[in-house]
Amino acid sequence: xxxLKFWIKYRxxxxxxxxxxxxxxxxxIIFPFFTxxxxxxxxxxxxxxxxxxxxxxxxxxxxLNPFSRVTLYAKVTGYLKTIKVDIGDQVVEGQELAVLDTPxxxxxxxxxxxxxxxxxxxxxxxxKIHKKQPGLLAQDEVDKANTMYDVAKANYxxxxxxxxxxxxxxxxxxxxxxxxxxxxxxxQAGSSKSxxxxxxxxxxxxxxxxxxxxxxxxxxxxxxxxxxxxxIQSTGEQIKGVITRMTGEVERSTRTMRVxxxxxxxxxxxxxxMYAYVDIPLNHRENVIALPIQVVDISKEPSIWLVNKExxxxxxxxxxxxxxxxxxxxxxxxxxxxxxxFGNLQSITPGLKVKPKIMDNPQISTKx
Numbered sequence: 001x002x003x004l005k006f007w008i009k010y011r012x013x014x015x016x017x018x019x020x021x022x023x024x025x026x027x028x029i030i031f032p033f034f035t036x037x038x039x040x041x042x043x044x045x046x047x048x049x050x051x052x053x054x055x056x057x058x059x060x061x062x063x064l065n066p067f068s069r070v071t072l073y074a075k076v077t078g079y080l081k082t083i084k085v086d087i088g089d090q091v092v093e094g095q096e097l098a099v100l101d102t103p104x105x106x107x108x109x110x111x112x113x114x115x116x117x118x119x120x121x122x123x124x125x126x127x128k129i130h131k132k133q134p135g136l137l138a139q140d141e142v143d144k145a146n147t148m149y150d151v152a153k154a155n156y157x158x159x160x161x162x163x164x165x166x167x168x169x170x171x172x173x174x175x176x177x178x179x180x181x182x183x184x185x186x187x188q189a190g191s192s193k194s195x196x197x198x199x200x201x202x203x204x205x206x207x208x209x210x211x212x213x214x215x216x217x218x219x220x221x222x223x224x225x226x227x228x229x230x231x232i233q234s235t236g237e238q239i240k241g242v243i244t245r246m247t248g249e250v251e252r253s254t255r256t257m258r259v260x261x262x263x264x265x266x267x268x269x270x271x272x273x274m275y276a277y278v279d280i281p282l283n284h285r286e287n288v289i290a291l292p293i294q295v296v297d298i299s300k301e302p303s304i305w306l307v308n309k310e311x312x313x314x315x316x317x318x319x320x321x322x323x324x325x326x327x328x329x330x331x332x333x334x335x336x337x338x339x340x341x342f343g344n345l346q347s348i349t350p351g352l353k354v355k356p357k358i359m360d361n362p363q364i365s366t367k368x
Contacts, residue, residue, distance in 0.1 A: 045343040046307060046356035049334045052290050054322050056283040062212035062230075064263065064274045066203035068172055073190025073198050075165035078102035080185045085200060087179050091170040098199050100166040100187060105159070112152070112159040119145075119152035174204040177272070203272055208263040212278055213256035214246075221282045222246065228261055229279040235269055243280075283322055289334060290327045295342050296320065304334065305341040305348055313341065313352045 078100030085097050126145040129136060178201035181187065188196040210230060214222050224246060230239040246259040261278065263270070296318065297303045306316045318333030334340070339356050341348060 041311065041353050041355040043357055044307075044341055044348075044354045045359050046339045047292055047295060047342045047359050049289050049291055049330065049336055049338045049340060051287050051336055052327065054285045054288060054290055054324055054327055054329055055281055056322055056324050057279050057281045058215075058218050060212045060214065060278050060280065062210045062261075062276045062278045064208040064232075064270055064272055064276060065211055066174070066205060066272050067207040067209050067262070068174070068204040069177075069201070070171060071178075071198045071201045072097070072168055072171075073196060074100060074168065074187040075189060076100065076102055076105060076162055077189045078105070078166055078187055080181055080183050080187055080199075083179070083181070083183055083199070085176045085179070087176050089176045091174060091176060091202065093170055093172050095170045096167055097170055097176075098168040100168075102163065102166045105163050105166060109156075109159040109163050112156040116149075116152040116156035119149040123149040168199055170202055172202070172204055173206055174202045177201050177203045205268065205272060206264075206266055208265055208270065208272070210241075210261040210263050210276060210278065212259055213251075213254060214259050214280075216250050216255045216257070218280075218282060219250055219257040222257070222259060222280060227281065230261065230263060231277040231279070232270060233275045233277065235274075237269065239263060285322050285329055288321065288329045289331075289336055290329050291334065291340055292342065293323065293326060293328045295340050296328050296330075298328075305345060306334070307339040307341065307354060307356050311353055311355065313348055313350055313354060315350055 079102075081099045081101040083098040085091060091097065123145045126142055130142055178198075180198050180200065185197075187199065190196045190198070222243060224243050226243045228241050228243060230241055231237070232239070241261045241263060244260050244262045247257055250257050291304070295304055298320070301317055302320050303315055303317050306314050308314055316333055319331045321329030321331045323329070339358070341354075341356075342359055
């Protein structure tokens with residue numbers, strides 16, 4: 001009875017409460033329908049997640065250096081009689097570059113030649129007598145004649161060798177990059193302890209050592225024989241090559257490892273000192289789902305703005321893999337064909353209805 005009395009007493013208030021509950025429920029059901037129906041769709045740029053092959057690479061600056069480079073000094077002292085080359089001249093191995101006038105060596109050669117000829121005659125005379133009359137000459141005289149001959153021959157050969165040094169020749173095919181002296185100059189014999197003037201400098205320009213430092217962070221991924229692509233900045237040439245050699249250690253001062261690539265230059269289209277860019281592939285993925293790097297928010301929890309089946313925007317967390325300059329691998333969170341927002345995202349909010357405009361070749365920004 002108490003409950004009935006309570007209901008009769010407050011039935012008016014209960015009726016008002018139930019009425020508002022019903023109105024609110026109808027509002028929640030019907031209002032979104034009309035709102036969504038009349039909602040204006042915003043046109044936005046978007047891309048589709050696609051399967052592709054990704055290759056990660058590092059691009060480094062390098063310099064073309066001659067494969068061989070040598071500064072030629074005179075082995076003997078003399079006056080420069082003739083010099084037959086100048087800077088820029090192409091030379092071949094064994095080509096005569098300069099000739100020294102060495103009067104002292106000439107006299108020494110004549111003296112040793114005469115001594116050798118005399119010793120040769122004496123030995124022949126001794127041998128002839130010893131053959132006809134074996135007991136006529138003492139063995140000491142025969143041995144002495146042989147020794148004198150050997151000494152004279154050695155001195156003569158040395159004199160000829162020293163005279164040959166008066167002609168300076170090219171040790172390999174290349175180009176003259178420096179000329180230091182003119183005809184008539186006194187050229188001192190070069191040695192490791194003297195400050196003598198060199199004659200010419202030769203560089204092998206038929207093949208180059210492309211030398212460049214590899215950062216410590218990727219040094220372990222660089223191997224001898226690995227393919228590289230060389231882009232010559234001044235000529236626009238693109239050359240395929242392989243890593244030829246490397247030091248195998250990181251320099252403490254620079255935290256880099258020196259690597260070299262041999263570049264053929266038989267056509268003479270490049271010159272020493274030119275700069276080049278070297279692209280070294282590091283990692284490769286086949287047939288993976290990838291998105292332009294600009295559409296992925298690379299943070300502690302990488303995410304994207306996805307357009308769902310209702311053309312509404314939702315934020316979705318993803319897991320990423322290999323990253324290149326333009327694309328990034330998505331390992332979880334996106335399926336092939338999913339539509340992802342691209343471009344300016346400042347006015348984007350979750351739940352917003354949009355009209356995606358698919359970009360076939362979006363301009364990717366690589367700035368981070």
